């Protein structure tokens with residue numbers, strides 16, 4: 001459903017993305033791997049409309065949506081959980097969730113407030129708390145919950161487990177598994193390449209703004225020498 005073709009993005013004079021091609025087929029989980037600073041977040045920000053690519057195309061269901069604003073991309077059914085979380089700190093947990101609620105493009109309401117509560121019991125216990133009163137892990141859950149309330153067809157998760165305690169990290173991976181099982185396509189960035197490869201069907205590895213490796217996650221996981229070369233593991 002998402003196709004990125006020959007994307008080039010600059011920050012000022014710095015050429016960051018250098019002809020990136022990535023596809024996320026419907027209901028498929030794709031991992032985006034690469035060391036720090038290789039361009040993963042820039043790729044996501046370019047496809048979501050936060051940064052304007054200099055050239056190349058972003059296609060959703062074959063339609064050219066390059067340069068569309070983030071709100072318009074969200075209305076196409078793309079849920080984005082940004083690195084560093086995207087919640088409203090001054091609103092309560094309930095308000096953060098309810099304001100995000102909307103049916104999917106096809107009218108589906110698979111994800112409701114009740115279901116998000118069921119998925120994240122911790123949030124259910126803190127409905128009246130303000131976003132800023134939550135722990136880092138709870139904020140991350142709220143950020144994922146907000147994206148799910150939009151009933152997306154594709155979820156983009158950028159470093160959703162970063163800086164969290166092991167138990168919370170395990171909880172987030174469990175939820176990622178649940179999201180996948182409901183047929184939502186996912187694009188997952190995470191430092192834990194084993195977990196990424198274990199939770200995706202396909203993966204790409206970025207190095208200095210280029211896709212250097214791409215294939216099934218199983219094949220990439222088996223090619224430890226090449227993974228080591230690009231991920232430094």
Ligand SMILES: Nc1ncnc2c1ncn2[C@@H]1O[C@H](COP(=O)(O)OP(=O)(O)OP(=O)(O)O)[C@@H](O)[C@H]1O
Nearest residue numbers: 011012014016034035036037038039040041042043
């Ligand atoms: N707003 C910006 N202005 C200028 N350069 C930037 C900006 N954001 C990122 N960069 C640079 O672009 C390059 C790619 O960064 P990006 O954040 O996309 O990498 P990443 O693979 O997501 O890594 P990380 O895991 O560290 O976020 C880096 O060299 C970074 O320093």
